[in-house]
Amino acid sequence: HVQLVESGGGSVQAGGSLRLSCAASGYTASRYCMGWFRQAPGKEREGVAGTDRYGSTRYAESVKGRFTISKDDAMNTLSLQMNSLKPEDTATYYCAADMACGFSSLFSAGFYTYWGQGTQVTVS
Numbered sequence: 001h002v003q004l005v006e007s008g009g010g011s012v013q014a015g016g017s018l019r020l021s022c023a024a025s026g027y028t029a030s031r032y033c034m035g036w037f038r039q040a041p042g043k044e045r046e047g048v049a050g051t052d053r054y055g056s057t058r059y060a061e062s063v064k065g066r067f068t069i070s071k072d073d074a075m076n077t078l079s080l081q082m083n084s085l086k087p088e089d090t091a092t093y094y095c096a097a098d099m100a101c102g103f104s105s106l107f108s109a110g111f112y113t114y115w116g117q118g119t120q121v122t123v124s
Contacts, residue, residue: 002026002114004095009119016085022078022095022116033101034071034078037109038091047107049080058106085123092118
């Protein structure tokens with residue numbers, strides 16, 4: 001049974017930092033693509049950062065240079081370090097995983113089978 005549990009969300013002032021974590025269980029993270037998505041009220045879910053099974057990473061233009069995704073295969077965890085946060089980063093952030101995806105589909109929500117419950121990030 002695959003399970004993803006996010007943590008680390010919260011409220012922060014603009015310019016601040018947060019670190020999101022996603023604890024994965026029920027599968028071996030090293031074999032999966034994993035990604036972070038976010039969804040703000042009234043907006044579509046969008047890819048923020050992703051990493052394929054080979055360790056290649058991809059970032060949305062809006063977060064490049066500010067966010068860093070990392071995957072610890074030994075601990076089966078995925079993290080997102082978010083620095084220089086802006087009010088427009090406010091959203092619910094979701095962790096996602098799938099074995100069948102590839103680098104080109106890292107930001108395609110429909111390719112991901114497994115999702116966490118989401119964690120709220122509010123930047124004021």
